[in-house]
Amino acid sequence: MSMSSSSSSSDSESEYSNLQHIPDECWESVFKYLSDPLDHESLSLVSSHFLSLTNRLRTSLTVSDHVLPFLPALLCRFPNLTSINLTHHTGDLNELLSQIASSHLPSLRSLDLSHQPALPSIALRHFSRKFPALKSLNCSFMDSLTDKDLNLIAECFPNLEEIDISYPRIADAESRVKALASGFKKLRKVNLSGLPLRKLSLPGCFQYGYGGISSLLRNCNNLQHLDLQCTEFLDDRCVIELSMLLGNLNFVNLSENSNLSDSSLFAIIRNCPLITEIRMERAGVGKQKVEKDCLVVNSHLKFLYLTRNSYLDDESVEMIASVCPNLETMDLSYCERVSEGAVEVLRKCCKIRHMNLARLGSELFRIDFEIPTLCSLNLSWLRIGDEELSLISKRCHRLKELKLDFCQKITANGVNQVVENCKQLRVISLFSCEKVAADVVAWMVFTRRSLRKIIAPPRFHLTEGQRDLFLRHGCIVSSDLTNVTDSSARNYEPELLEAFLFP
Structure with a gap:
């Protein structure tokens, strides 16, 4: 052993010895500042002492x-x-x-x-x-x-x-x-809440019309939750008028209403200042644009689900990003006319945490700016390669979940970049990634100890011995999208229980 190596080892032992003298009360005071249970999980893996402390802190x-x-x-x-x-x-x-x-x-x-x-x-x-x-x-x-x-x-x-x-x-x-x-x-x-109407859910109901729902909402000023999914009479005019009666609304589901366009979406954003979640999946968002001078910023909206809006394009998505600066979750999956608009959401919405971009129409997906808040990203079916994946891993280094299913251009080199740069990565899915070598799985398990679930690439055959070895490292490996848990995992405690407590 070299002199420098011996000195470094001695210093580490000395530092660890000093840490052992810190009272538990001090450690607990420090740990309490970490509100995210995932952070406690990471601490529990440091030592049996830290494990016992974090166990005591869970309430x-x-x-x-x-x-x-x-x-x-x-x-x-x-x-x-x-x-x-x-x-x-x-x-x-x-x-x-x-x-x-x-x-x-x-x-x-x-x-x-x-x-x-x-x-x-x-x-x-x-x-x-x-x-x-x-x-x-x-x-x-x-x-x-x-x-x-x-x-x-x-x-x-x-x-x-x-x-x-x-x-x-x-x-x-x-x-x-x-x-x-x-x-x-x-x-x-x-x-004793519940006598004043706070929640109205009528998905798929056909025995009423606009006059009935309008009359009801005019007499229910405190409505907070409205579900009108698959309502055949709804059009933009109806939604615009109804939105003016919904000043306290914080959730609305207008999915599967093909007659609703951008006008309905931006009316809700404009007229419902307390709205936090909007669902307009399989609607007509994108087919009728609104004037930009009609836009109003809504700082409360956090969750927006627009999957399978076939008319949705970059122009509409960029307008959404400009008026919803505090978005945390956005689903644009299967919106095949969207490409650069998705990048603008990541650029402008500084609190974004979850993005579903599966099957966008983009040929390339390049990110040349930092996104420190992003923790979950779905890029399935995108035609991205190792170069784009490397950029993403460097700009989104706090990613905890990454889905790359059916990304046919990426190889093990791109996956290596992700595993090396995303030090908090917990879940990665490589289902049907044909060019990713099967032997990358073992390397990932042993390289990134934060990993808890891996959906393996094609041609990976999990043996009984490998499964047990990976489980002892706290990671569940599967080649099936629907089978990401394993009954034998219950034999491995306490580390593996975290995979179930914090999926």
Whole structure:
């Protein structure tokens, strides 16, 4: 070993020794400034000490169906959970609550049962005996929630301070207020929303016309969510007039309405100042331009989905970019007349995080400016080569997910550039990339330890030994777009669980 190498190794050991003397309280204070769970995941891989610290810092857990096999391990792993969300669970809620009640979670104070069909009364009593100090309970959007259920909740959780029973399927406000007043003595916050109409969803309904929907909206000034997907009478004139009645709207779905053009889109942007998400997929955006002096900037719009608008072109997309500076997500997939307009979105929207550009009409896709916020990019079916891919990897160096399916011109050289330059890369898809050599997969797994999922290129044959080796490195490899999880992954903890917790 050379003198310089020996000195460097000694310095590293000395620095690590010094770090070991830093109290856990100091580390925890530092880690708390990192709000993104993905950052905690990276820290957990540094050492077993950091793993135990990040485990203690996690305070919330969302339990969906694909997490169920790992639930016992997760409940042991995160002892300081204060809130559990069961909204996305579709199975037996009584069984799940009983399983949670058998764990040791002394800090648990909040439970979310929203969007469930009914209150799990059988297991709730058992759960309450284990967690009598529960402070917050969410039963919003529940199909069936009766006064009897409220009495049961009051009996089980006398210390509740917050309860959400908003947007029930059957609403009886007066009865529920009485039940709350008589049963809960410590309540500080109650959500009874749902009597004023906040959400209207009528996709594919044909038994009403413009007069009916207009009359309804004139009497519902607080509407926030509107879904008129596939509504045969809708045209630009209707949407322009309706948009003037929707000052509080923050979500609208006007997809599959082929009579709607740019006029409808920009009317929503102009007349609904609080709008955050617009869906106009498979519409007619692009076929009728608007005058530029009619444009108004909307700083609230964050999510815009325009997939499969066959008329959409660069001119319309550039106009959108000019009035929506805070866009975070944009889907332009299958808009085959769009090319440079997509680049202008990336240039002008400085908060952009997710872009779906699959099957654009661009021959080349060159980016010659930094995009530090972009974390997800779909370039499937684009006719880009290694040169363009190298530029993208250098300008979008914080990418975490990259899809390159059916990109027939790229080779392993371009993929190498991505893996080397994108140090936070977690997911990469190379499905049907014919010119990418199969042996690049192993190199990617061992080179970029942040990778969690790889869709392999053609001619890659995954052996049992390779699968286990890759899993031990925390990466799931598949040659099938629909099969990116593996039941054997549950045998590898704690690193691989992160691939399921943070897909």
